Amino acid sequence: xxxxxxxxxxxxxxxxxxxxxxxxxxxxxxxxxxxxxxxxxxxxxxxxxxxxxxxxxxxxxxxxxxxxxxxxxxxxxxxxxxxxxxxxxxxxxxxxxxxxxxxxxxxxxxxxxxxxxxxxxxxxxxxxxxxxxxxxxxxxxxxxxxxxxxxxxxxxxxxxxxxxxxxxxxxxxxxxxxxxxxxxxxxxxxxxxxxxxxxxxxxxxxxxxxxxxxxxxxxxxxxxxxxxxxxxxxxxxxxxxxxxxxxxxxxxxxxxxxxxxxxxxxxxxxxxxxxxxxxxxxxxxxxxxxxxxxxxxxxxxxxxxxxxxxxxxxxxxxxxxxxxxxxxxxx
Numbered sequence: 001x002x003x004x005x006x007x008x009x010x011x012x013x014x015x016x017x018x019x020x021x022x023x024x025x026x027x028x029x030x031x032x033x034x035x036x037x038x039x040x041x042x043x044x045x046x047x048x049x050x051x052x053x054x055x056x057x058x059x060x061x062x063x064x065x066x067x068x069x070x071x072x073x074x075x076x077x078x079x080x081x082x083x084x085x086x087x088x089x090x091x092x093x094x095x096x097x098x099x100x101x102x103x104x105x106x107x108x109x110x111x112x113x114x115x116x117x118x119x120x121x122x123x124x125x126x127x128x129x130x131x132x133x134x135x136x137x138x139x140x141x142x143x144x145x146x147x148x149x150x151x152x153x154x155x156x157x158x159x160x161x162x163x164x165x166x167x168x169x170x171x172x173x174x175x176x177x178x179x180x181x182x183x184x185x186x187x188x189x190x191x192x193x194x195x196x197x198x199x200x201x202x203x204x205x206x207x208x209x210x211x212x213x214x215x216x217x218x219x220x221x222x223x224x225x226x227x228x229x230x231x232x233x234x235x236x237x238x239x240x241x242x243x244x245x246x247x248x249x250x251x252x253x254x255x256x257x258x259x260x261x262x263x264x265x266x267x268x269x270x271x272x273x274x275x276x277x278x279x280x281x282x283x284x285x286x287x288x289x290x291x292x293x294x295x296x297x298x299x300x301x302x303x304x305x306x307x308x309x310x311x312x313x314x315x316x317x318x319x320x321x322x323x324x325x326x327x328x329x330x331x
Contacts, residue, residue, distance in 0.1 A: 005057050005087065007135045007142070010036045014131060015056035017041040017072055018063055027062045027093070030124050035131060047072060048080045055082070058134045059090045060127070061111075064118065066098040067244055067272055070110075070153075074248055077152050087149050089134040093117035093127070097263065101241045110153045208325055209233040211252040213243045213269065214287070215262050219310075223256065223287075226314045230321065230328060238262070240269035247279055254324055256308065259288040259295060267298045274303030283324040 006012060014035050018024040024040040031038050041050035051059075061069040069092050076083045090111045094102045095118040102114045112134065115127045141147070210227065214220050215238040224234050235250055237243035240261050246252065255273070259266040270284050283305040288295060296307065308320060322328045 005055070007057055007139045009034055009132070009135065012037060012058065012135050013054055013056045014038045014058045014060065015041055015051065015054050016060045016062055017047065017050075018061075019044065019068060020062075020064065023062050023064065027060060027127065030127055031060070031131060034128055048076060051076055051080055051086075052082050055086055056088055057138060058131050059088050060131070061090065061092040062117075063093075066092070066094055066102055066241060069093075070105075070241075070244065070248075071276065073111075074153055084152065085149050087138065087147060089113070089138060089150065091115060091127070091130045091134060095119065098241070101239065101263070109151055112150075207231060207233050208254075208327060209235055209250055209252040210321070210325075211235045211237060211243065211246050211250070211255045213237045213240070213255060213261065213266065214258040215239065215260075216258075219258070223317070226317050227321075230318065232321075232328075240264035240266075240272070243269055244272065247273055247276075247282075251278075252282065254321065255282060255284040256287050257284050257304070259286060259299075267295070267302045267304075270299065270304050271302040285320060285324070 012035065014031060014037060016024050016027045016031070016038065018027070018040075019042065021040075021042045024042045028038050028040050039050070039054045039056075041047055041054075043050075059073075061072060063069040063072060073090065091113045092102055092105075092111045093115050096116060099114075099116060102111065105111050106114055113130050115130050117127065208231070210232050212220060212223050212234065214223065214236070220236050220238075224236075227234055233250075235246050235252055237246045238261075240263050243255070243257075247255075255270075257266040257270055261269060266286055266288075270286070273279050273282070273284065280303075284303060285306050285308055286295075286299045286304045287308045287310060289310045299307070305324060306320065308317065318328075
């Protein structure tokens, strides 16, 4: 049964999470005049422990980038045993470049509210009001009898029973689905390269997925058409932030990364993806219209596996894909 919290400003638990002690202390001071139960969480190794000990009604993400805030929050859902059952609302602090992205994330329910905060705190009272509003909404929900914990963020499934009882006569479709789920790698564990034909009898092998990170719609369609004829699911992202969302949500087997993106550059987006242990094994091929030495060097340092220089044809693309996706060679 869900435990109800005291949602008054004097007692409501508020947790400020950040990778910067200075930033967390700044936000904490802005809140402590009106909220008397504010705690800070600034050490990544203790992020889950801090959340589980404090059980916040309002979680304030005071990270310097939106990507860092997403990694932290998704990490809680993947590692904590109590976050799924803890009623809370999430306020994320952002900069002006991320406003529309974080707006979309809030619309989808990934976060609950955002405050334009970095780099200057021109509207410091706004963060206090956001916490007040979060507590009022939770109070109204409680009075209406709605004490359901918030849904998991995008790309994270709700926890399943550890040992579900097998049905005595499970239909073939259910058995196939269960086998496919079991074949998924555990969070944080690199996915092993598939051995030839190691699938259960009657179970179709899981389709490969390739993520195309490209902001130009025409180029997206062009590359997508060049991949016709391959047994591959094609995903698209037009920004670095959306690419990271797609990585968490779909776990693609390979990424085609454009160098120029509207919110970042492909090198930095590659670096961020490769910094997440779960995606360290995923090959990233840089797609560029030029091959200057500095771009090549920086991309390789960031973790890129290879390059595709535009314009390229269907045969060149298929050859590259088969090189990094051995399962295609036999398809």
